[in-house]
Amino acid sequence: MAVLVDEKTRVLVQGITGHQGRYHTRAMKEFGTNVVAGVTPGKAGELVEDVPVFNTVRDAVNETGASASIIFVPAPFAMDAVLESIDAGIKLIVTITEHVPVHDAMKMVSYAKMKGTRIIGPNCPGLASPGKAKVGILPNTVFTEGNVGVVSRSGTLTYEIVNSLTEAGIGQSTTVGIGGDPVIGTNFIEMLELFENDPDTEKIVMVGEIGGTAEEEAADYIKEHITKPVYAYIAGRTAPPGKRMGHAGAIVTRGRGTAESKIRALESAGVKVAKIPTEIAELIAKDL
Amino acid sequence: MKLYEYMAKEIFKKHGIPVPEGYTVEKPEDIRPFEGEVVLKSQVLVGGRGKAGGIKFASGLEEARKIAEQLLGMDIKGYRVRKLLIEPKINIQKEYYMSFIVDRSSREAMLIASAEGGVEIESVPDEKLFRRTINPLIGIQPNVIRALSYKLGLTKEQAKGMVRIVNGLWEVFTQEDADLAEINPLVLTPDGFVAADAKLIINDDSLFRHKDLEIVEEEYTPLEREAREKGIAFVQLDGNIGVIANGAGLTMATLDVLSLYEGKAGTFLDLGGTDNPEKVKEAFGIIREAPIDVVFLNIFGGITKCDTVATGVVEAMKDRPMNMPIVARIKGVNEEEGKEILRSEGIHAFSTLDEAAREAVKLAGGE
Numbered sequence: 001m002a003v004l005v006d007e008k009t010r011v012l013v014q015g016i017t018g019h020q021g022r023y024h025t026r027a028m029k030e031f032g033t034n035v036v037a038g039v040t041p042g043k044a045g046e047l048v049e050d051v052p053v054f055n056t057v058r059d060a061v062n063e064t065g066a067s068a069s070i071i072f073v074p075a076p077f078a079m080d081a082v083l084e085s086i087d088a089g090i091k092l093i094v095t096i097t098e099h100v101p102v103h104d105a106m107k108m109v110s111y112a113k114m115k116g117t118r119i120i121g122p123n124c125p126g127l128a129s130p131g132k133a134k135v136g137i138l139p140n141t142v143f144t145e146g147n148v149g150v151v152s153r154s155g156t157l158t159y160e161i162v163n164s165l166t167e168a169g170i171g172q173s174t175t176v177g178i179g180g181d182p183v184i185g186t187n188f189i190e191m192l193e194l195f196e197n198d199p200d201t202e203k204i205v206m207v208g209e210i211g212g213t214a215e216e217e218a219a220d221y222i223k224e225h226i227t228k229p230v231y232a233y234i235a236g237r238t239a240p241p242g243k244r245m246g247h248a249g250a251i252v253t254r255g256r257g258t259a260e261s262k263i264r265a266l267e268s269a270g271v272k273v274a275k276i277p278t279e280i281a282e283l284i285a286k287d288l
Numbered sequence: 289m290k291l292y293e294y295m296a297k298e299i300f301k302k303h304g305i306p307v308p309e310g311y312t313v314e315k316p317e318d319i320r321p322f323e324g325e326v327v328l329k330s331q332v333l334v335g336g337r338g339k340a341g342g343i344k345f346a347s348g349l350e351e352a353r354k355i356a357e358q359l360l361g362m363d364i365k366g367y368r369v370r371k372l373l374i375e376p377k378i379n380i381q382k383e384y385y386m387s388f389i390v391d392r393s394s395r396e397a398m399l400i401a402s403a404e405g406g407v408e409i410e411s412v413p414d415e416k417l418f419r420r421t422i423n424p425l426i427g428i429q430p431n432v433i434r435a436l437s438y439k440l441g442l443t444k445e446q447a448k449g450m451v452r453i454v455n456g457l458w459e460v461f462t463q464e465d466a467d468l469a470e471i472n473p474l475v476l477t478p479d480g481f482v483a484a485d486a487k488l489i490i491n492d493d494s495l496f497r498h499k500d501l502e503i504v505e506e507e508y509t510p511l512e513r514e515a516r517e518k519g520i521a522f523v524q525l526d527g528n529i530g531v532i533a534n535g536a537g538l539t540m541a542t543l544d545v546l547s548l549y550e551g552k553a554g555t556f557l558d559l560g561g562t563d564n565p566e567k568v569k570e571a572f573g574i575i576r577e578a579p580i581d582v583v584f585l586n587i588f589g590g591i592t593k594c595d596t597v598a599t600g601v602v603e604a605m606k607d608r609p610m611n612m613p614i615v616a617r618i619k620g621v622n623e624e625e626g627k628e629i630l631r632s633e634g635i636h637a638f639s640t641l642d643e644a645a646r647e648a649v650k651l652a653g654g655e
Binding site: 019020075076099100101102103105106107109110111114125137138139141142152153154155156157158159160163180182183184185207209210212213214217233235236237238239240243244245246247250275276277278 | 393
């Protein structure tokens with residue numbers, strides 16, 4: 001198994017004819033992903049990396065049976081692309097696009113929930129189940145098959161940590177970058193629940209960062225509901241308050257969202273918290 | 289983007305929320321003759337200005353101009369007062385609080401109101417707050433406003449007035465793409481509710497559809513402003529190691545690792561995802577102006593490829609050599625090509641973050 005995506009996932013790429021869409025279609029195929037269709041309005045009939053392009057998501061779904069979508073559409077049009085996919089019956093939508101207006105994010109996440117569709121992101125690197133499929137932009141080379149589930153709010157920091165796991169001989173079931181924006185479709189708690197119920201996942205790695213209270217809420221959830229061992233790293237321990245550290249979500253204000261509060265909450269829930277990213281692999285290796 | 293109070297009030301008024309009839313001045317002599325009392329409010333992008341002495345009352349023109357003289361140019365928590373909002377003093381019967389925020393946990397909007405206004409909302413106990421998540425697709429419904437009015441103990445007449453305020457603020461929040469729309473205090477006067485203060489933060493990612501808004505510059509350092517214009521996430525810090533990395537999480541983690549080895553970062557520079565060496569050159573252009581002793585480049589290649597970054601570094605050096613050591617750590621997509629390019633410029637690139645961080649700290653310590 002693995003969670004959310006596997007070899008049976010039939011992937012549609014929205015915005016396939018753009019530079020990013022094209023590049024990552026190739027990379028996903030190289031990873032072994034079954035990319036079945038692309039959508040760019042006005043470009044029906046073209047082929048990108050041997051993948052047929054359609055004008056609408058509904059056409060693509062009817063012709064190819066696509067079940068998941070990945071979105072490379074620019075921010076002003078991202079919500080429309082997501083809504084189109086939801087209405088066409090897609091059940092998993094990975095929104096790579098960054099800088100999506102927060103009110104658009106709230107609307108599309110709410111609509112998806114109503115229709116029973118899962119959104120990952122926006123502003124996320126997507127997800128990968130090594131040996132099976134990748135729906136995202138994570139570099140192919142860092143993964144290896146195994147039984148650690150990784151959930152992260154970051155992009156490149158996720159690659160860093162997964163890479164150090166792989167180098168330590170620790171494989172992953174599925175790695176999910178949930179995104180760094182204040183409003184995201186799938187949060188830590190929902191991913192923890194999926195990993196807890198996945199027979200192929202034995203351990204869970206959680207990568208958080210300063211800002212908001214998602215890690216604290218996850219810690220409460222872990223205490224009550226998670227039986228598998230959880231390891232964590234929180235970025236931004238040394239970030240000054242009041243300064244936004246890149247991500248829209250990453251800011252410590254009025255004492256809320258500090259790394260200390262997150263680390264304390266996680267440790268009290270029995271989570272082993274690493275001081276630096278590479279220490280996660282060491283902590284897991286110690287427990288093997 | 290935070291708006292000044294006077295800008296927020298103009299927008300509130302447009303959406304049907306009553307605000308005092310005021311105007312702004314940048315010079316004391318621009319204050320017009322008035323009857324009764326006026327309030328002079330310093331326009332700064334920081335809370336707590338009342339306590340800091342930034343809000344004063346005056347009952348005559350001469351007094352008002354004298355106070356304006358003192359307020360203009362004053363420093364409030366690092367923000368200089370450049371503008372005053374002059375308003376007639378309002379007759380306060382009671383103060384309330386109301387706001388809409390983006391609630392991360394529910395992923396919906398949240399309406400917060402309280403009969404305890406005029407104070408920091410964080411200090412109001414939970415049981416005195418009215419809090420309700422508002423679905424973005426449904427919007428404000430009458431039952432919510434009724435529940436709010438009961439909770440706040442409003443009379444029938446007051447509750448009627450409240451409908452206009454809640455609906456108006458919801459309109460502001462949604463139509464202006466706000467992260468936060470807040471009235472504190474919302475004042476009950478003999479003529480009904482008035483927004484005595486207005487706070488509005490527009491979502492940065494939504495500014496493209498609010499081109500009519502005047503851009504409000506936060507108090508950035510000149511370097512931070514330059515970086516912002518170039519679309520680079522940059523924060524100036526107080527250490528001497530200039531950090532350039534790709535991705536916000538990785539850049540933060542780089543700061544953390546440096547601090548573990550007792551180094552201090554002087555910059556947070558997130559290249560983001562880029563396929564263009566030009567962006568790397570621009571980043572070096574910014575970082576070279578910062579008071580640092582070592583550059584620490586930490587790249588994990590994905591969208592941003594290692595050789596692209598290396599090419600940018602080399603081109604930046606060709607334009608203008610750096611007169612300080614560069615410690616590089618590159619890993620990921622096109623790692624070997626990137627290392628080779630850097631080697632040609634005499635820059636050794638490490639593979640692990642730990643090794644590189646230790647080297648950077650060593651060089652920053654002057655050893």
